[in-house]
Amino acid sequence: MKPQTLLLSMVWAIASVSQAFAVSNPMSDLCRLKDADTRSISPENFTGEKGKGGMATLETGTAARAARELGVGWKVNPYVHIEPGATFTLGETTGMGVINHIWMTPVGDYRLMIFRFYWDGEDVPSVEVPVGDFFAAGWGMGNEPRISSLAVCVNPRSGFNSYWQMPFRKGFKITMENLGEKRATVYYQIDYSLETVADYAPYFHAQFRRVNPLPDKVDYTIVDGIRGNGHYAGTYLARGANSPGWWGEGEIKFFIDGDTTFPTICGTGEEDYFCGSYCYNEKKEGERYSYEGFSSPYTGFYHVPYEGVQRRVGQYRWHIADPVRFKEDLRVTIQSLGWQSEGRYLPLQDDLASVAYWYQMEPHNPFPALPAAKDLVVSE
């Protein structure tokens, strides 16, 4: 054996042991020490700085009135208010690390509370999504689903959690804009660690779109114009069915690295892409439709109770085990199809809103302008 080969074999042996150990199961990470400093930004510590939590005084705290007999340290500033038209910086920090978890419980019009994330001082956000949709809960306050997945959990009553890992190298800024006409209130916690980030770690991105109604015979675009090297990691789709009947026959298409007319990946139906089947067990009784909701670690579906004409559903798919890699560009579309007489597909003109989640190296292509407030809102 050549000395060079021997050395390689030794390194291989050592490296493969730790590799196998590291990936053996989702709990194994915890069995390794990590050279990291854990920090958390909340209204009780806006900068996340070490030893600076819970310092708000009765002069400044949002909940000073409740704590007036207890004083500093007794939950004096657990939430923030965001006035109509204002943009509030929820958290901003410098350094290198990873956001590991975000918890939040917002009060207001979710569709008009816009979440934006900026990595490393960038001017255009890498995440620009209404707060409810970001957490796969796009149908507004009081209409939150229950989600128990690896990437997102929505817990009683309106506890929104994201477990997407989000690396940053020079820092991050997270803001929330209130496009609504009423004051918004937010409790939140951004859990992150300051640590070395690998050279090849891409950045987290999320983009929102909404079209209502979808023009006849037009594909809905979940995302296009992605340029760079990365992978697509998830879709949330809020669909409002504007007409009676089954609504989920449409095919999803992934156009990867220069695909034009025909995509590389082509689905077989909407509920199929979200990993259910046969209309999520749709049953019709008179004018009433019922469905079977589910929330798996990877995908889920829910039907939101609503007395109006629209039928409202939410669907998520996280590509955790099966990210869709792209090296240059990516476009994702979905058709909106039902059935009509004589066994023919019926192109639907539905209310479609979506979030595309992906990772890519910066710079990202700037996003299209967010729809105006009137085109964002969910009707009462």
Place this chain on the structure above:
Amino acid sequence: MMTKHVFPYLLMVFCGLSAMDVMANPMEGLCALKDADTRSISPENFTGEKGKGGMATLEEGTAAHAARELGQGWKVNPYVNIEPGATVVLGETTGMGHINHIWITPTGEYRTTILRFYWDDEISPSVEVPVGDFFAAGWGMGKEPRITSLAVCVNPRSGFNCYWQMPFRKGFKITMENMGEKKARAFYQIDYTLESVPEDAPYFHAQFRRVNPLPEKSVYTIVDGIKGRGHYVGTYLAHGANSPGWWGEGEIKFFIDGDTEFPTICGTGEEDYFCGSYGYNEKEDGDKYTYENFSSPYTGFHHIPFEGVQRRFGQYRWHITDPVCFKQDMRVTIQSLGWQSEGRYLPLQDDLASVAYWYQVEPHAPFPELPGGDALAIKN
């Protein structure tokens, strides 16, 4: 072929990349061969030795009566009995490896049945927790919640499972003490592998505390006195509300590496820390309160039916994606707050019991003495 595979591992080994970069997918571990011997200790094989399972004879087996016509090999010793005051060694082995999974179904008074884990011949245990609380089921037999999480599952009827990975280098010993007045029984299985453990793998620890009632305006300590290097990975909190009204306003605080008066991490409320929100959808109807239970991969909440004055709850949070790292020391506290007139916080005098779960390099600071008698037991 080999050089092609070695290159990424060389990069990982020499750049000291964090496990985050490696663990792309929880299923990936299965795609790598592992040089490990799988073993499992149960009453059918107390030593876990190869080829030594199910050997109990009709002369000695706990279930010999049931198997008397079938003989050896026919479930002759599936459980152990633990007499009042006795301590039984559930399992003991030498060698290097990890415990990957523990299943146990105990019968008896959970709170006075104490689990202790010793790593590598240590004198003071690294885990000392009543068996129910260890599995986030602290309210006793017949009061088990249903938990489906990554670290702990509680399955029908009282199937307690933990998936915490627990490395050992020279061996482990696991004991169960019966501090109660009635005979206890346990069926169990400790699944482990004999394999090499990386040098930087810290050891698993879990500590129980209980205070009832909490003195007025004092803060409940979940854990303090942790000394060493490691990371905090979870909290189970059994909260008995001794007075009417909402009970979960208190803030959690993590005092890391020398923090004194002010913590580095400050929460915004008890149900917020457990990743729910707004009282877990608490509703009051006369004297009755209802809540919405949930169990996500990472956090959960359950309300235990109880006819007495106390309202009883269990809550877990596993810091799997967001461990709280410490280099020298760690203290974790939580307030117990409700509401009183004029929008003021009400300091509560509730029944609080908790388990803190963490990993650290040995030696650990010895634990405070476990409460005994009434200070430990749950009143029925």
